[in-house]
Amino acid sequence: MNRRYTIIRNVVFAWMTLMILAAFLLNIPRINILEHTARNLYFHVPMWFTMMAAVLVSAWHSVRHLQTGSVESDIRALQSARVATLFGLLGLATGILWSKFTWYVGTDVWWNFDPRQTMAAVQLLIYGAYFVLRSSFDEPVRRGRIAAVYNLFAMVTVPFLLYILPRQQASLHPGADGNPAFDEITHPVMRFVFYPAVVGFIGLFWVLYTQRVRMARIQNRLTANPEL
Template sequence: MAEPVVNLKRYLLTRNLIIGWVTCVLLAAFLLNIPKINILEHTARNLYFHVPMWFTMMAAVFVSAYHSFKVLKTGDLVEDIRALQAARVGAFFGVLGLLTGIVWSKFTWYVGTDIWWNMDPRQYMVSLQLLIYGAYFVLRSALDDPRKRSRIAAVYNLFAATTTPFLLYVIPRQMESLHPGAEGNPAFSEITDPLMRLVFYPAIIGFIGIFWIVYTQRVRISLLKYRVTQDSEM
């Protein structure tokens, strides 16, 4: 039998490590004292949860683009499955990031207003980003031949991945925004307590780990679907 697509032993070991890691991050996120800042108060802890959603989406975009690149290089359909599932789970984390940002801003800077959705450039650019990935999923559903679909989708996905850093990081920094590092705002590194960074960076790793667990599960399901129905799309 050929080398299995997912190395189960390695998967289970990594999965258990990630679960333990995230549990420690959650404990630290609530137990460590943080500086009390006006407006933010305890919601500053959202740094550990809201921001890693975006790092996770960005990581998913990289994984997806990497496998799309390999589709074009090798024509391997397993790479196509990986590219699609990474993009799907990544988009899911993007939606979580949007929703958590809406809740966070409503009860801090927008208290006393009816604002849930403001002209924040990051909100708009990220929505645009999610639409670009929505088009990727729609494009796939429009093509029936798996080989042709894998190549056309890979080309589009590489385009989508290229726009991501500009929409998420470059454009929002040129405009006024609630987010650190935007026009006129101090950068993240200038305003964040060192203790909070001690939790923040591990939290990013933890959430990317959760992405990896779900992504791997979905790849396995997709492979099963292919074996039973000769069609891996899901």
């Protein structure tokens, strides 16, 4: 178990190192306005994919926890939500910087309520509320159950934003109407780094997540058994 973890962790670290080197060193086509900020594609977009994956993992373990009541799935739901928050904050930060130096260059705009930005902010607020809710319980069994219910209940409302927000405000973000996220003009060099970057970031999620899960398990055992 530990040996497999170590091997995968080392592979992920080597993979990420190569990917970061490739991201900064390989030559990319210069597009007006975007210029070298296009390299952010390798970081910003995989961070979001990773966050979505982590959100799904967290929701899945909340469902499992309600079905079985096992402590393990509660730990997994919580730790996955924590790592999702980390990747969400990183994705938000890289997105804000990217937009500041492309769309809003020469203005004072840092935050423009772009639909995707708003959705990310709402999902992060829900996780904030989830952590606050957890901290207001003393008893672990009840805490796990109630937190799982809130995690699922709040998540039901997020997909509505996909329908509502684009009608509120037109988006500059790629992937909106008439602005494909990724099309045939995206240079092969960029695809060559981008897809491995997605795999690398999801691998990084796996490393952080399993590490936190094992640590939480040990912490649980210690609180249950102080003599250990």
